[in-house]
Amino acid sequence: MADSRAITPGPETHKGHRHRHGNHHPHAQYRLSFPGMHFGRSNKEPLQASPAMLDWKLESPPLIMYGEPQRSSGALLSGQLFLSVKEDSLEVESLKASLHVRVTQKRPFATHCGDCAVQRTELKRWELLQQPLVMVKGEHFFPFSVLLDGHLPATMDNQLVSISYEFKAEAIPTHSSALMAPIKLERTLDVRRSLPTSETPHHSVRVFPPTNIKASAHYPHAIHPIGTYTLALRLDGIAKLNAKVNTVEYWKLKKLTWKLEETTKTIAPACARHTPKLGEAVATAEDQSSRKGVIRSESRIIGEKTLFSGWKSNYTSSTDSNVEVELDYNLAKNAKYACDSKSRDGTEVSHQLVVEMVVSQEWAPVDKPSLVTHTGVGRILRMHFATVLTERGGIGISWDNEAPPIYQDVPPSPPAYCQCQETAFMLPSATGSITDLADEPTLSDGPVSYSRAGESPSGC
Template sequence: MPSFTRLFSGISNAVKQEPSHSLPTRPNDPYHTDTINKANPLAGLKLSIQIESPPLMLYGPPEHSSGAIFSGLVILDVFPDQIGQLQNEGIASSQSIQSTISLSTAVTSIRQNYAEVREVALSFIQIIDYGKPFIAGSTTIDSCGECRRKITELAHWDVLSRPTGFVKGSSHAFPFSHLVPGTLPATSVLSNSLTSIRYELVCKARFINKQGRPDHINIALPVMIRRSILRGQDRNSLRVFPPTEVTATAVIPNVAYPKSTFPVEIRMDNVCSPERRWRMRKLNWKLEEIIRVRANHCDNHQAKYATTVENTKRAHRGKKPHKNCGGPGKPVYNYYFEHPPRRQTTEENEDPSDVTAQNTSPTASPDLVPVASTWSVQAGSEGLAPQASQQSTPQMTPSLSTVASNDLQPRQTTTETPLYVEEIRVIKSGELKSGWKSDFSNKGRIEIVADISLMDLISMGLNVSLTNLSAINSLNCESPIFSLEPQSGVNCACDIEDHETGIFVHHNLVLEVIVAEELMHATNVQPIRSTPSSAYLSTITNAPTQTGTSSQNRPGATHHSTNAKHNDGGTGPDHVSGNRSDPLNHTTGIPTGVARVLRMQFRLVLTERSGLGVAWDDEVPPTYHTVGALSPPPYDDVNSMPSQPSLVIPLDSSDQLDQLDQVVLPEPARLH
């Protein structure tokens, strides 16, 4: 009976444990072994990686970025051996007697004082883990480790490619450098911790341990790559909401950062007519994150992948893709079966009309175009019913256009049909119920400055401990700071556009202004200034309804000569008196029960902070004259130096092994 109790308790504990998100080590993974980042007490040597370059920051969009310089040192420290030092002194004192010793005895004696290292390799790799929902809908592909992980080698260094003996107590360094391309995606976590993009610097060393057996050391240093789009001028956008005459002008910054707050200026004109007006009730905003990932598969499951793509295409045939999600915690998914077009950069001397024509071409991606729409809400209705929708022709960034180009299509090794899974979710939302200014004189104007708070957003670039990580060795590699798994606290990703890996991330800022219709009803409130109210009413009633009216049609233009400089189309307050005496500002509005939702959507670039904002190719390196005493030494002194015995002996040639009995072993250097 107690055995059954322990059995059920063990099963319950196993069920309560949280499932591990880490993938098992693949059998054909040449970079990660079972002893990754684990200390080896029998090694007799220490392998270290030191990064000398600053944190990797890619400035500008992928098509303009010059990359970043990545450099450092691979250091091999061989521990001293007291017994080997005593034998070394004995061999050095009786060198003449050792001339008759056989070759095998000499080799054994040398290897007692040298550490044999057979191979040292350094690789800079990119690791992309695929998880739900960005995997093909197949249990076979979901359970395959090769389909859920894609490893790409970006750079490789053969530090040591043949067996070599290193004297015990010595230290050896190997410098490496690499220009990281500016087209690489930044280190990110997509949607959840199961899908991520990360980079590692992996070093593997094969040697003979203290017991005389082949052994190896495998260490991996996480490398953080960030991208920053430099802050530029704010962008202005004009939206029209038919069938009404209301127009909205929005001013938003060109970039936004996680853990920040930025203002959005909104001005709505033509909100008032002689008979009715629109009064603002509330402003809702949300930041949507759109992630599109190309499903991955291994070579063994290529046929299964093709079958899954056909089944998915058949299941979603005839369905319209979602443009927006349902709200916080309600993501929606779309499926695409063709490669997205690349964005082509327009030249500075190009005609702006050509850019507009490109933006309105049928090849433009509809989900990247900002739209404006009006939604009607009747009195007593529970939901929102769409009444009219119109896509605005100009984009927020007219210098970039989404057009297809034959020579810029991504290089594909096969002609199979791709499967792109797109997720649209809300990462931040809020609302404002006060804080705007309304003026119902002339054609009326409503102004508001909304503060969009992104303080709850956390990206991988905010991980300071991982960003400043610059050294690792085979003794402290078991520290939790070198954990290779992505953090689960990340809840957003910065903008990514990578056609090679098929990963795209962008963000949309959606603004919804709720306005209610009111009928005008005059009251007995007298104006502040002694101006005949009938003159005001007659002037406004007889004013033309078109937008482009002159400043002479405005009441008060004859009273102030400076009003001729204030031509805003007959809307808004007077720049001197503020239209406080306008009778329309002292009328009572009777709600009619009709409301509208004025919806605006803008493309917002989410990026990391730039720091100093200077790329490596814009820096000015110092000259030898400015360095002074720290300048490199002259090379003429190298030939005059006395010859020193070598600390490194190759062990892969028999001709070199014949001369081992003539080698004078130097005194091992001390490790600092």
């Protein structure tokens, strides 16, 4: 008969079970190995620190172009490039630097095309090392200079276009240092333009028909980004006598608003791939220009203010009534602006001061001027004054007009040398006596030997 008793396994049974079937514990750890795959950098190739560092120092004054682009002599850029070697020695294969002007169209011809959005033009390239060179530890200097032409645009960044000047330098170690990445330096330059200004205020007179209102304004034609400027405004012809009903009609100033408006125009060029989309048949000159790109234009307000009081009114009579006001205007505190410019690629920035006045018509009897009655008639008087926004010129002297340094106690001409008569020079001899050299032979007579005192010299 079979035995139905349960057999309790001993320790040996569990040990043999684990030996045959392995360890099936739920918390057992497994390690997977993928010999053909490498995650990240191997320990055999550690990331090396850069053996050198590039930096620069500009020696020229701020880059300011004076005058109109057609007449400007440009700006001079000069400086030194520093290569600081941290190790005992470093062999550099090449050291190059370049200066580019980068134009970024924020509304390009083709929306998702990088070539239509960004155009780079190389202005200068420097080969600072003609051949590989081993450099010791320390700083090494490499001078560079370039003359920026006067027709180049100034640095700007607005809603349509961005213009920047990029300086790039790169030092490449030799191939023996395969793990060393190229040493790079990237900097941007701020190029500005200063246009000529006039100290005499500009005078402008405007008439607003069908009314008799005449506005006379005095204002500066050129302004700067930092500063406050004044526009003196006078309104005449604001009163009129109506003899039929024996009343006087007035135009009362109720509201005055000034705005500084900036207008940007640019041509978004088309790259080589998108140029044919403008059409193959080009007949007129206008079509020829349109093939170069699409004209973009946009305006924005860089400063404004509204006044409801602050002017002087005089309504004493129908013939001698006027309103006088002085407006203080400037750019907004955090306004993003671009100075006036006009470049060859079609980018143009201009400014104007806009003044809007709201006037309402009232009337009163001639003998009772205090009994004012509103007619309900109103008008908006708008004036536009062309304004030039430009950077301050500093000393206002371009690089080609700078005078050389003047030193003190220096006569205007070299010193004059007089013809001195031939004299005899007396030199002491070896024994202390005086030897007369007036009768000595010249060097052309051959070598000369000098004897003791009392003996005459003789030629050898």
